[in-house]
Amino acid sequence: MRRTETAGLTAALEARDVQVRFGEQAVLRAFSLLLRAGEKAVLTGPSGCGKSTVFRCFLGFATPEAGSIRIDDTELTAGTVWRLRQRVAYVAQEPDLGVGTAAEAIERPFHFRANAHLRRNPDRVPELFERFHLDRDLLHKDVGALSGGEKQRVALISAILLDRPIFLLDEVTSALDRASKQAVVDYLRSRQDATMLMVAHDPEAFSFVSQVVTLPGNPKMAGAA
Amino acid sequence: MNRIVDIGVWQLAAAYLLLAFPFAIMLWYRIPMIGETAMSLVRMTVQLILVGLYLQIIFRLNILWLNALWLVVMVTVADVSIVRSCSLRLGRIALPLFVALIAGTSIPLLLFTGLILRRTNLLDAQYAIPIGGMILGNCLRADIVGIRTFYESIRSTEKAYLQSLAQGASLHEAIRPYVRKATQAALAPTVATMATIGIVALPGMMTGAILGGAGPVTAIKYQIAIMISIFSGTAITVALGIRLTTRNSFTGYGALDATVFRDRSKK
Numbered sequence: 233m234r235r236t237e238t239a240g241l242t243a244a245l246e247a248r249d250v251q252v253r254f255g256e257q258a259v260l261r262a263f264s265l266l267l268r269a270g271e272k273a274v275l276t277g278p279s280g281c282g283k284s285t286v287f288r289c290f291l292g293f294a295t296p297e298a299g300s301i302r303i304d305d306t307e308l309t310a311g312t313v314w315r316l317r318q319r320v321a322y323v324a325q326e327p328d329l330g331v332g333t334a335a336e337a338i339e340r341p342f343h344f345r346a347n348a349h350l351r352r353n354p355d356r357v358p359e360l361f362e363r364f365h366l367d368r369d370l371l372h373k374d375v376g377a378l379s380g381g382e383k384q385r386v387a388l389i390s391a392i393l394l395d396r397p398i399f400l401l402d403e404v405t406s407a408l409d410r411a412s413k414q415a416v417v418d419y420l421r422s423r424q425d426a427t428m429l430m431v432a433h434d435p436e437a438f439s440f441v442s443q444v445v446t447l448p449g450n451p452k453m454a455g456a457a
Numbered sequence: 458m459n460r461i462v463d464i465g466v467w468q469l470a471a472a473y474l475l476l477a478f479p480f481a482i483m484l485w486y487r488i489p490m491i492g493e494t495a496m497s498l499v500r501m502t503v504q505l506i507l508v509g510l511y512l513q514i515i516f517r518l519n520i521l522w523l524n525a526l527w528l529v530v531m532v533t534v535a536d537v538s539i540v541r542s543c544s545l546r547l548g549r550i551a552l553p554l555f556v557a558l559i560a561g562t563s564i565p566l567l568l569f570t571g572l573i574l575r576r577t578n579l580l581d582a583q584y585a586i587p588i589g590g591m592i593l594g595n596c597l598r599a600d601i602v603g604i605r606t607f608y609e610s611i612r613s614t615e616k617a618y619l620q621s622l623a624q625g626a627s628l629h630e631a632i633r634p635y636v637r638k639a640t641q642a643a644l645a646p647t648v649a650t651m652a653t654i655g656i657v658a659l660p661g662m663m664t665g666a667i668l669g670g671a672g673p674v675t676a677i678k679y680q681i682a683i684m685i686s687i688f689s690g691t692a693i694t695v696a697l698g699i700r701l702t703t704r705n706s707f708t709g710y711g712a713l714d715a716t717v718f719r720d721r722s723k724k
Contacts, residue, residue: 292710310709314627322623328616346625364518394624 241268243305244398244427245290250299252285258286263299265429265445269397272420272428274435277447283431284325287400287445290429291322303398318346321394325402326429327387328377334382337375338390353393360389363419365412380407388416399423401430405437412435460670516582524580528566528589530547533596543605544719553701554600561694562593565686573682591662591683592690595647598669599691600698603643607699608633608706624712628703631711634697647688649689654684 247268252260262283275283289292289301292313292405301308303316329337335357342351361368364385370378378386384404391399401420405413420428421440427439435444460548483491494678515527536555540547566589570576575582600703611632619632654660655677666676706717 291619291623292708293622293712295708295710318625320623322614322620324620328614328620330614330620331616340621341624341626344621344624344626344630346627390624406463433665 236382241270243267243302244269244304245429246305247255247286247289247298248300248302250281250286250289250296250301252289252294252296260289260296263447267427267429267443269427270425271443272426272441273430273436273443273445274441275429275431275445275447276433276435276439276450281447281449283447284402287322287402287431290320290400291317309331319396320398320400321391322400323387323391323402323404325382325406326380327383329378329383329386329390332375333372334375334378334386335371337386338371338393341390341394347394350393350395356393357389358428360392364389364415381409382409382410385412385416392419397426399426399428399430401428403433405430405432461668493612495676509690512582512586515586519578519582521578521580524582524585524678527586528562528573528593529559531590531593532562535593535600539597539600539604542601543608545604545608546717549717550604550702552696553705554604557591557694557698557701558596558600561596561690561692562589562696565592565690569682569686587662588686589664590681592620592687595687596690596694599643599647599695600649603639603695604698604702606642607632607635607639608713608717610638612718615713619712628707628711632699632703636696639699640695644688647684647691651688653683654680660684 244264247263247265250260250263251258252263263286265273265275265286274329275286277283285294290308291298292308292310304319306312306316306369308316330340332340339354340356342354356441357371358368361370366382366385366389370382370386375383375386384407388401388404391401392417399420405416408416417437420430420438430438432438434452435441468712479494480491482488483494512527515523532555536558537547537556539558540550543550545564566585567579567589570581570584571580574716576584579585618631618635622628652662654665662682663673663676666679671679706714708714
């Protein structure tokens with residue numbers, strides 16, 4: 233794995249001793265992570281160990297009962313989350329693109345006030361479709377009719393178009409064929425400016441990352457240092 | 458026009474003979490709702506007798522504050538009924554919904570009695586209680602559909618909802634498609650009723666006015682005014698109900714708070 237010189241750079245993503253509990257079950261315990269601006273890491277571990285929960289914490293969708301979450305050196309709170317989310321591009325595992333065509337799904341975020349200044353970004357869609365081996369006819373197809381791999385790439389393109397410096401990518405290549413997966417990996421490698429935290433079951437495919445964080449498999453008591 | 462003919466106790470009892478038909482059908486097809494039906498009939502009878510006696514006193518006294526209090530009681534009962542029907546937590550939803558119901562009932566009611574009927578006493582029992590009751594009854598039906606659709610839709614498509622927050626939507630931007638869907642579902646029955654009224658069925662108020670001795674032209678004027686009032690009231694109460702209840706139903710981070718549902722186990 234590649235090591236980068238990071239001292240002095242902004243802590244883009246930071247979790248400190250985070251504990252999350254769903255009911256009686258501790259999903260994350262004493263989880264800590266630090267990614268400085270431009271660093272890339274893979275988060276791995278067996279199913280159910282809390283990888284997606286880490287992402288939910290960074291997005292404010294799960295609230296830790298202990299510990300703190302920081303984005304760009306700022307603590308994530310109910311007051312700061314709305315601004316900090318605009319720093320993060322998120323692609324969910326098995327993304328739900330809502331209703332309508334793929335083109336409408338890609339256009340939708342640009343109707344939000346926070347993204348109003350990016351309204352011309354969808355002009356880059358043809359170039360990105362080509363890069364990720366997607367047929368442009370897919371744009372007019374209903375999202376419900378897209379395959380898992382097509383949905384993943386459309387969701388990734390939607391995230392890229394938001395021009396955000398931090399990426400949270402939850403198994404974005406899990407449903408892709410070899411060529412498409414390579415195209416996605418090549419793109420992610422090329423984004424040296426971006427901070428990336430990626431969930432993957434095959435960290436070796438992401439050889440350009442500087443850290444591989446493995447969460448232990450105990451579903452009742454998962455944590456990582 | 459003649460005044461309405463009163464129904465004697467024995468004649469009313471005769472009306473119950475008609476129940477032989479539905480009960481016979483239930484017995485024949487072994488439909489398992491005889492007990493439930495019997496209980497509903499008992500409740501209907503007892504409730505209406507009590508309400509009839511109470512309303513008789515209210516109509517005789519016709520005191521402004523007492524009429525207003527009766528409307529508040531009706532709104533409170535509707536409020537609790539809606540929250541329970543939507544399987545939501547009373548403590549979180551009842552108060553904001555109460556405010557929405559008060560607004561959705563009182564605005565069209567006061568315009569009806571003040572602007573259309575030109576009553577000096579805006580809460581005159583003879584008009585305010587039946588008209589308020591009709592508006593509120595429709596608000597209740599609309600709110601059950603609207604509020605339930607809103608919360609259930611977000612819960613069932615939580616992933617897409619959270620995705621829009623992640624993409625930079627404010628809370629209001631993220632809930633807007635769900636508000637649209639819920640409001641449309643709530644208003645659709647009234648819109649459909651307006652399109653077929655008078656052809657498919659004679660509406661309640663018109664029937665009541667005719668039975669009360671009014672001419673058909675007067676009756677249709679009342680019916681048109683009440684339909685518009687109902688439509689306006691349902692729109693106000695659904696939109697305001699969703700808007701006001703969201704304050705207590707979402708976390709500060711914009712996620713739907715699962716504890717707002719009574720059945721937390723369902724995902």
